[in-house]
Amino acid sequence: MELFDKLKILADAAKYDASCASSGAPKRAAAKGGLGSTTGAGICHAYTPDGRCVSLLKILLTNACLFDCAYCINRRSSNVRRARFTVDEVVTLTTEFYKRNCIEGLFLSSGIIRSPDYTMEQMMLVAKRLRRDHGFAGYIHLKTIPEASPWLIEQAGLWADRLSINVELPTRASLERLAPEKNGATIETAMGQMHERISEARAEKRRFSPAGQSTQVIVGADETTDTELLATSASLYGRFKLSRVYYSAFSPIDHASSLLPPKPPPLAREHRLYQADWLLRYYGFSIDEIAASSAGGMLDLTIDPKLAWALKNRGVFPVDVNTGPRELLLRVPGLGARAVDKIIAARRHTRLSAADVQRLTVSFKRAAPFLIAADHRPVRLTDRADLSRRFARPAQLSLL
């Protein structure tokens, strides 16, 4: 098979992994004779028509796999076309695309062939060759195989900027039903091992997966509610200090398994989960608060979770931009953390009017009913019964 034909198959097979971040690595520049750099923030080199960014060359080493996970297009029982790259082919694709400034680096994952150790060794060989033979200083994200021997994880962190293991299913029961060869305890042990090594290396100022570890949970392939999903993430963030939990709305795949629900979840659900995830991590919200403003454990798809909470807790508002504490300003719908910081810096020197606040946030219209400014008081707005309707987007109409 031609190289680019394999690329088609093995990129198609890798696209269901939501992670593509190239951020979090320490700043690096190419050494003499070397290739590549990292900027810390990461760069998206293109966007596909699904609105997702293309930052890393996201491919599988092979899409052949021993395992039979129902949600995965590459599962053993799938009739999908199979292909396999050699180590050198992946190295060539990475360096050639990189030299043309198409990518920030490589995201390498793989189906499990022969054995977990063998597969993991092949993936590591790619990373090692890039770093050693090509002086490659770009970003490398390696998907770790939790079933592989523990010393392979130790080695992988020497080459990679980020390691990740996907938990995929938020509960043990779903894992048993949909991914019978996977073992929740094995996954958590491996995540724990990576977390220990990453934090030790940070404390000792050594290089070991400097951009940390991340994971992915599939949304909508089982019955798990949003509250349960967020609780799972909170527990993962807490125990393993993950850089990110990615939510991937289960997407209809070719050659689907009969164990899967026939219809994918609305994409808005994934979006709301990300918003709630941010509220938990950066805005001081608790799971219980999010749960209390959800219905039946599910986030409202028509309004964002912060607004949902605000509407249920109208008594807290309005907040005065000139005197309100930071924690409360962070709870105002339409005010992001950066806008809040700007408000706090500015109000030390001046009294903020509505026009001033308008210059500090792009969504002043959303924030206005919840704010008091020097010349602005939303007297009746927060009491209005139709407030949530004012914010909800009109439902999309279908053509008959």
Next chain:
Amino acid sequence: MVTVAVTLKPGADLDGFRKAVRALIARDVAPEHVVWQSEAALSLFGEAMADESAPVALSRAACELIGHVVCHRDAERYGLLYTLVWRMTHGEPALLDVASDPLVFRLAMMEKAVRRDLHKMHAFLRFRRVEGSDGERYVAWFEPDHFILEATADFFVDRFRSLTWSILTPVGSLLWDGETLTVGPPARREDAPPSDDFEAGWASYYASTFNPARTNVAQMQKEMPKKYWRNMPETKLIPYLLRSAGSRVETIMKKAPDTPRRKAPTEAVLAIEDAPKTLAELNAIITAAEPFVHGGKRAVLGEGPLRPAIAFVGEQPGDQEDIEGRPFVGPAGQLLTRAMAEAGIERDACYVTNAVKHFKFEQRGKRRLHQKPTTGEVRHYRWWLMKELELVQPALVVALGATAVLALAGKALPITKCRGPARFGAWPGFITVHPSYLLRLPDAAAKRAAYTAFVADLAKARTLARKAIEAAA
């Protein structure tokens, strides 16, 4: 007061602006009395002000803002920036904190536009490879919105240092020969190659990584506006991808679930046995692996018979061990061998190994100075040590020194307190000092006493090992 006219070079003239600001502030010229002009011919603003005035002290944030905003295409940029400097030096030093101030807001928006332009140039510029008589070159054509060409140079040099490349734009060009950067004249699109041999591969990657079930054109265009498309080869596919997305998803959704062609993996998965089954297999893995410490490149493996009475675990190989590739052959090793003999232990009947398999050192001139492995480094090696002991199956494991204890017990323990019998997971153990500790003692009497205690420890370990063997039998 008369109006002062300042003429700067076209584009982003940070140097000229800086000189002008110094001169204007030194002469206390208010912003409303300055007219800013750009002209191709470099003519500074009047003889009287061409001298070097003292620098103006500004916050770091202000300097960074100025650096970005001078790249903006807006002709008013210098006037706005000078007003900012004036106000900051005339009673409003914290002006930048007031992000709601109309001037600060406008400058922040301009800075944001320049940053975005820089970011998009880093992201969307594409090189094409050209094979010439003097080797390969990479050439790109890009059309930035603002005067950012020179501001972007560091990024591309850092990233593509070993390549020869040129970036062509309508307002100027950058040329990098692998050593030096040259700023060249404006170029035309035709000066860049139209395609290259990897572009088809990139396009097919782009098409394959798109998920037709999640089409979201607005999001794509928000981040990658159409104005960039004509210089990005992969975007030619967008119309086709969008046209076919609907029918592709429909086909997938209509398909009945697959009947699997291959049998379930249960047996295959059960048959997987990855862990090494012999010491030789494990040693091959260790030898091939990358060191976790900086220094010695060769792994110094454990040595001795299987199922020994005692396995001794030290810290790491030293200089001599690294040279010979064998454990405990340097000064500390020789001392250990002597003490073992005095305690009635035959060294060849024991297994000797180290917690860390590579020599960690710092090069000082010709000498390689031993460095203690960190806790994290010891943990990296720990799996191998545990597997090694599992395969060697000693009756007793003796930990020599703190590093060995850390590796065997999984946590740091004070040697002085824990010296004596211990338990390391499945193995009966014994904790004593590392022989190198004896070598380091400066006082001869203390050295003698410590040596005697060490020999006594080894004798106790010997007794323990015998008991363990008897108990097992």
